[in-house]
Amino acid sequence: MGEAPAVLVDHPENGHSNGVCVKSEPENTEITVDVGDRIFLIGGNHERNNFSIGVQIYDKISNNWFSPIVLGTGPKPSKGYSAFVLEQGRILVIKKGSPRNDSIWFLEVDSPYVREQKKLLRKEVVAWSKGVRGNAEKPIVISGPSGVGKGTLISMLMKEFPSMFGFSVSHTTRSPRSMEMDGVHYYFADKKVMEKEIKDGKFLEFASVHGNLYGTSIESVEAVTDSGKVYKKAFGLITDAFCVFDLLNNEFCFCPTQRCILDIDVQGARSVRASSLDAIFIFVCPPSMKELEDRLRARGTETEEQIQKRLRNAEAEIKEGISSGIFGLILYNDNLEECYKKLKNLLGLDGLAHVNGVEIEGINLPIEYTVSKMEDKIIIQETGKETRNKIVLDISSLNGGAPGRTRGILVDAIKF
Ligand SMILES: Nc1ncnc2c1ncn2[C@@H]1O[C@H](COP(=O)(O)OP(=O)(O)OP(=O)(O)O)[C@@H](O)[C@H]1O
Numbered sequence: 001m002g003e004a005p006a007v008l009v010d011h012p013e014n015g016h017s018n019g020v021c022v023k024s025e026p027e028n029t030e031i032t033v034d035v036g037d038r039i040f041l042i043g044g045n046h047e048r049n050n051f052s053i054g055v056q057i058y059d060k061i062s063n064n065w066f067s068p069i070v071l072g073t074g075p076k077p078s079k080g081y082s083a084f085v086l087e088q089g090r091i092l093v094i095k096k097g098s099p100r101n102d103s104i105w106f107l108e109v110d111s112p113y114v115r116e117q118k119k120l121l122r123k124e125v126v127a128w129s130k131g132v133r134g135n136a137e138k139p140i141v142i143s144g145p146s147g148v149g150k151g152t153l154i155s156m157l158m159k160e161f162p163s164m165f166g167f168s169v170s171h172t173t174r175s176p177r178s179m180e181m182d183g184v185h186y187y188f189a190d191k192k193v194m195e196k197e198i199k200d201g202k203f204l205e206f207a208s209v210h211g212n213l214y215g216t217s218i219e220s221v222e223a224v225t226d227s228g229k230v231y232k233k234a235f236g237l238i239t240d241a242f243c244v245f246d247l248l249n250n251e252f253c254f255c256p257t258q259r260c261i262l263d264i265d266v267q268g269a270r271s272v273r274a275s276s277l278d279a280i281f282i283f284v285c286p287p288s289m290k291e292l293e294d295r296l297r298a299r300g301t302e303t304e305e306q307i308q309k310r311l312r313n314a315e316a317e318i319k320e321g322i323s324s325g326i327f328g329l330i331l332y333n334d335n336l337e338e339c340y341k342k343l344k345n346l347l348g349l350d351g352l353a354h355v356n357g358v359e360i361e362g363i364n365l366p367i368e369y370t371v372s373k374m375e376d377k378i379i380i381q382e383t384g385k386e387t388r389n390k391i392v393l394d395i396s397s398l399n400g401g402a403p404g405r406t407r408g409i410l411v412d413a414i415k416f
């Protein structure tokens with residue numbers, strides 16, 4: 001039997017009307033949050049490692065503590081936390097004294113995605129995602145039969161908009177083709193190792209495709225969402241970047257954008273659709289089966305037996321792609337240039353790339369502040385200064401999704 005933790009509920013500053021505000025003492029390195037039959041202990045001495053804070057769960061019914069599987073990279077340990085229980089089984093965690101790219105986090109404890117993972121893994125699961133300022137654009141899932149031209153279209157997008165898109169590098173158990181590089185085209189994985197990693201909850205989705213195992217690891221999606229930072233550091237000079245005005249610091253800052261693209265089969269798209277990853281789903285169709293066969297042969301990467309297998313699977317994939325309702329957008333790849341133009345048009349990129357900018361920018365908190373909740377707004381108010389800053393997080397505006405994703409949040413910054 002474990003000892004029930006003391007839960008700090010209802011922060012005195014809180015003018016909330018729904019949801020519970022829980023506040024840690026200023027220098028407390030852990031926080032407890034009460035959600036239904038459970039109490040979540042975030043941080044404290046239960047750190048997963050030096051880089052990410054831990055999560056423990058206290059079950060009020062069995063009076064027991066246990067450790068859940070934690071999906072996604074969580075926040076680094078902090079001096080203190082505030083937390084709010086949001087709708088849809090999420091906890092908003094605000095970190096004290098953190099840099100702007102590490103200040104606002106969401107812990108999913110009972111969202112549809114987490115519930116699905118619990119069923120799959122038969123274990124208690126929670127998932128982290130990071131809050132960023134602005135409109136974190138939805139990731140793009142592209143599916144279609146083998147040889148239809150998905151990879152070709154994605155390459156064209158990445159070439160034309162190098163800093164806007166990041167490709168989620170999948171894992172596969174198939175052998176590399178002659179020009180394919182490990183870590184670039186795929187992570188070429190050992191089947192047993194990949195199966196173990198799937199069991200450990202490291203994959204957002206996986207499927208057996210044409211006789212091999214393929215999957216999108218959470219880390220691969222995270223690598224894309226974090227790549228803006230790497231890009232900024234590595235090149236110093238930023239091209240294709242977007243400019244936003246930071247009201248708190250009275251300065252313009254440049255934000256390279258990274259929108260994640262997943263090239264996955266229809267089964268994988270179905271799994272992603274069932275998850276809470278809020279994506280755009282595009283299905284690419286060939287003009288005819290004959291043309292698909294010609295493209296597969298012309299590519300020259302498969303044996304005759306493999307080509308036949310892929311063509312057999314293509315018929316069912318196309319049927320499902322068109323009629324299952326998974327895909328919101330269907331593209332016919334007959335003439336490549338026309339199809340690419342259509343794709344850019346669907347993504348709002350035709351000649352207006354700079355207007356489609358995404359503000360992937362962290363949220364800069366004052367050093368000393370109080371936090372309160374008013375309906376669907378979180379108000380962070382600076383204390384101890386003559387001119388005070390107030391930050392208003394609009395939690396009704398959340399978009400993007402966990403795990404390993406940023407969640408876009410509209411932020412108003414007011415000086416008074
Ligand atoms: N519209 C098009 N017209 C003619 N050839 C095309 C067209 N689009 C792509 N191709 C060619 O078809 C072949 C298959 O394209 P690609 O490799 O992009 O397919 P894919 O859908 O990514 O396949 P897989 O799912 O097997 O990875 C390539 O040789 C590519 O150059």
Ligand SMILES: Nc1nc2c(ncn2[C@@H]2O[C@H](COP(=O)(O)O)[C@@H](O)[C@H]2O)c(=O)[nH]1
Nearest residue numbers: 146170206207209214215216263264265268
């Ligand atoms: N469900 C997933 N499907 C994936 C993933 N990565 C690739 N794919 C699909 O596999 C086929 C075959 O690819 P190939 O490179 O062997 O020609 C193709 O339809 C891809 O879309 C993944 O991570 N998950």
